[in-house]
Amino acid sequence: MTSFKTLPDYAPEKYHDFSIPENRAAMEKAIAKIRSGFGKKYANIINGKETGAEKYFASVNPGKSSEIIGHFPLATADQAVEAVESAWKAFQTWSKTTPEHRAELLLTAARLMKERRHEFSAMMILEAGKNFAEAEADTAEAIDFMEFYAREALRYAQPSELYQMPGEKDEMFYLPMGVIVVIPPWNFPCAILTGMTVAALVTGNTVVLKPASDTPAIGHMVAELLYEAGFPKAVLNFVSGSGGTIGDTLVAHPKTRMIAFTGSLDVGLRINELASKVQPGQIWLKRIVAELGGKDAIIVNKDADLESAAQGIVASAFGFQGQKCSACSRAIIHRDVYDQVLNRVVELTSKLTVGDAATNPNMGPVSSERAMKTILQYIETGRKEGRLVFGGNRVSEDGYYLAPTIIADVKPDAVIAQEEIFGPVLAVIKAENFDHALEIANGTKYGLTGAVYSADPQILQRAKDEFFVGNLYLNRKCTGAMVGSHPFGGFNMSGTDSKAGGKDYLLLFLQAKSVATKL
Ligand code: NAP
Numbered sequence: 001m002t003s004f005k006t007l008p009d010y011a012p013e014k015y016h017d018f019s020i021p022e023n024r025a026a027m028e029k030a031i032a033k034i035r036s037g038f039g040k041k042y043a044n045i046i047n048g049k050e051t052g053a054e055k056y057f058a059s060v061n062p063g064k065s066s067e068i069i070g071h072f073p074l075a076t077a078d079q080a081v082e083a084v085e086s087a088w089k090a091f092q093t094w095s096k097t098t099p100e101h102r103a104e105l106l107l108t109a110a111r112l113m114k115e116r117r118h119e120f121s122a123m124m125i126l127e128a129g130k131n132f133a134e135a136e137a138d139t140a141e142a143i144d145f146m147e148f149y150a151r152e153a154l155r156y157a158q159p160s161e162l163y164q165m166p167g168e169k170d171e172m173f174y175l176p177m178g179v180i181v182v183i184p185p186w187n188f189p190c191a192i193l194t195g196m197t198v199a200a201l202v203t204g205n206t207v208v209l210k211p212a213s214d215t216p217a218i219g220h221m222v223a224e225l226l227y228e229a230g231f232p233k234a235v236l237n238f239v240s241g242s243g244g245t246i247g248d249t250l251v252a253h254p255k256t257r258m259i260a261f262t263g264s265l266d267v268g269l270r271i272n273e274l275a276s277k278v279q280p281g282q283i284w285l286k287r288i289v290a291e292l293g294g295k296d297a298i299i300v301n302k303d304a305d306l307e308s309a310a311q312g313i314v315a316s317a318f319g320f321q322g323q324k325c326s327a328c329s330r331a332i333i334h335r336d337v338y339d340q341v342l343n344r345v346v347e348l349t350s351k352l353t354v355g356d357a358a359t360n361p362n363m364g365p366v367s368s369e370r371a372m373k374t375i376l377q378y379i380e381t382g383r384k385e386g387r388l389v390f391g392g393n394r395v396s397e398d399g400y401y402l403a404p405t406i407i408a409d410v411k412p413d414a415v416i417a418q419e420e421i422f423g424p425v426l427a428v429i430k431a432e433n434f435d436h437a438l439e440i441a442n443g444t445k446y447g448l449t450g451a452v453y454s455a456d457p458q459i460l461q462r463a464k465d466e467f468f469v470g471n472l473y474l475n476r477k478c479t480g481a482m483v484g485s486h487p488f489g490g491f492n493m494s495g496t497d498s499k500a501g502g503k504d505y506l507l508l509f510l511q512a513k514s515v516a517t518k519l
C-alpha cells in the first residue's frame, strides 16, 4: 500500500532538449507510430461498455486538412443521460474504495504515461498542432498532475486537526461528492483533461468525461491509459460528441453533482446558469469549477532589462500560436522605452518559423478553420484600431497557418485590447508611466495571468499589491505555470480561481463531514 509517509516528495517532470538529434529522432519515431494508427473508428465508453453511435465526426490534423486522425461517435442526449446514470450507480461502490487504493492506481497511470510520454506528445503534435517542446510540456504537466494529486489525496485522507471539546472526540473526514462532469478545452488536451479527470477520480468520485471535439483522440488515449492502470471502466465514462448537443444534458442532469469545466467565457457562463437551476429530483446545489479565458498583459517598465522583456513577450505571445489562456495578448510598455522594446519584439518575431508541427517549427497551425477565421477577423479589426507592424496574414493554402501578428499603438479600450482572440495576435499599448500601465493592465473583465518587468523592487511590490491577476510573474514570461509551484486559476471573468496544481484543488472535489462523539 502506498503511504503518505513513504512516497518520495513530489517533483515536476524534466523536459528533453529536442535540438539533440537522438531526442528529436525519438519523437519522430513516436510520430510515425501514432500516424500508423490513424483513420480508425473509435468507441465511447458508457456504463463500462464500448458504445458506438449513429453518427461519427472526424478529428483532423489542423496542419494538414486531408489527414484524418480518427472517427469519433457523436453521442446523443440519451447516451449522455445513460452515462450520468451509470456513473451514479458506479459511485455507490467506487466512493467506498480507499484513498490509498485510488492513489496507487493514479501513480500507476503516471508511470505508464512516463513510459509512453513521446506517444502522447506525438498525438498532440498531430491533433493539436503543438511543436515538440509545447507537446512535451503538455504531457509532462499531465504526469505532474497525477503525481501531485495522488499525494494530495493521501494528505486529505489524514485526520483533520480539530480543537477537542472537553468530553468529546471531534473528527472531520473528506468524502467524495458524486458524479462529476468533466469538460476540458482542446488547447491543453492532455494536461487539463487529465488534471480535472484524475482530481475527480482519486477523491472517490465517478466521471463523465466529454473531450473537446477538436482533440478527442488524445482524450481517448488518456482514458485508455487510466483503464489500463486499473481504474474501472464504470467509474470513467468517455463520451465524445458536440458540446452544443450533449453539454446541456450532462450539466442539467439531476444526478450530476459537480461540473469541472475549462474553456471559453461564453460556454462557462452558460454552464454556470444552467447548473444553478434545480431540476426535478435534484437534491443538492451543483458545484462548479469553471476556468475561463484571459486577456493577459506583460508590463515593461522603463527600468526593465529590455532584452529579457522582449524575449518574454515573444515567447508568451506566440508559443503554441498564442492559444494559451495564459498567453500574452497585450504588451503594455512605458513610453520612454516603447520604440526600443517594440522594435526588438518585431525583430525577434521575424525570426520565428511557422510550419507543420511534425517538423518542429517555432509555431504550428491554429486549431481549426473556425478558429483561423475568427482570428483573421480580429486582425482586420486590429488593422483599423492600430498599426500593423508584423504579420497579419495566413501563411499557406492548406492547414491553418497564421503569421505571428503584432499591432502597435493600440488604445487600451480597443476591441483587440479587450476581447480574448486566442491566436497569435499581440496588441502593443503605450503607457505614460507605471500607474497608467497598471490601470491599463487591470482594465479588462479578465484577471488570469500577468507579468511585470522592472529592476525596481518598489515597482515589483506594487505589482504584487495592485496587479489583479490569479497568476503574476515578475521578470519572466507569463506562460508556463508548473504544477506544485504555480497553482493556476484566474480572477474576475477568468473563472472560479480553482488553483489547479495547488494544495487547495482537491478540496473542490470533496465534501467534509464533521463527527462529534460524546465520550
Ligand atoms: P470552448 O469552446 O468553451 O470549449 C470547451 C469545452 O466545452 C469543449 O469540450 C466543448 O465541446 C464544450 N462545450 C461547448 N458548448 C458546450 C455547452 N453548451 N455545454 C457544455 N460544454 C460545452 O473552449 P475551447 O475553444 O475548447 O478552449 C479555449 C478557451 O479555453 C479559451 O477561452 C481559453 O482561455 C480557455 N482556457 C482557460 C484555461 C484556464 O485555466 N483558465 C485553460 C485553458 C483554456 P466541443 O468541443 O464539442 O464544442
Ligand code: MG
Residues within 6 Å of the ligand: 059, 060, 061, 062, 127, 128, 214, 215, 367, 368
Ligand atoms: Mg483537429
